[in-house]
Amino acid sequence: MEGCFGMTTDTDLDPVRNWTNWHERRVAAVAAPHGPLSLTGTHWLSDYPEGRIPAVPGVWRERVDGVVLTATADEGLDVDGRPLAGEVVLAADRGPIDGSRVSRGGRRLVVMRREGLWAVRDFDPESPARREFVTVEATPYDERWVLPGRFHPYGESRTVRVENADGRERGLGLAGELAFSVDDSEHTLQVAVEPDGSLWAVFADGTSGLTSYRFRFLRPSPPAADGTVSVDLNRVLLPPCAFADHFICPLPPPGNTLSFEVAAGERTVVVR
Incomplete structure (x- = not known):
């Protein structure tokens, strides 16, 4: 299931103030750099048998137990905060989007799995949807x-x-x-x-x-x-x-x- 981004618990006993605080935090979470507005693509690897996803650096190949990412240094990918030049095996990301293992500048490339199929999601803080959000x-x-x-x-x-x-x-x-x-x-x-x-x-x-x-x-x-x-x-x-x-x-x-x-x-x- 899709995450709901920014759900929190209030302790304020005034219900109107409680709801207002909840709503304000929800809007802030939606508009955050890696909130839902920043998602620019969900790329199913089965659609790219050669491993090349348009506009996404690296070569991404799925296998039963994970995703194999291969990249050269000039593609600018980081894995666990370090430049990637070679190959790494990735499992599905489970934590917050900004904590995903693969990044390129401000972008976060999130590995996910649904019903046995692997995909890569591209979260870009510069997305048009985030710029246009009110x-x-x-x-x-x-x-x-x-x-x-x-x-x-x-x-x-x-x-x-x-x-x-x-x-x-x-x-x-x-x-x-x-x-x-x-x-x-x-x-x-x-x-x-x-x-x-x-x-x-x-x-x-x-x-x-x-x-x-x-x-x-x-x-x-x-x-x-x-x-x-x-x-x-x-x-x-x-x-x-x-x-x-x-x-x-x-x-x-x-x-x-x-x-x-x-x-x-x-x-x-x-x-x-």
């Missing part, structure tokens, strides 16, 4: 969108095939359903469980493609032992692919289109 439009905090919910885990995790933002179909793991009520009507979303126990839903609603992006993310905190969880729709997020076309965010699985308008949270990207 802010993330979000609806101001409204306490009515903070709803009690309950997580109902499945007996065992499920995987469904869904279309991704790049047009390819991939598996999306789901661990249960999140139930909550709006105007006395109950609604459910299929959700994944993150490594830290928090929930993650990909959903659409009555605003999608109209006054908000075509789908959005919801990331509630870990449920309590009895399954209860706060569903704060004020913190609905734009997916990474709203900021750069080269992310491969999953589209909502069947059943995750809400029948009402979620007029809350992040709505659209504002550009010059």
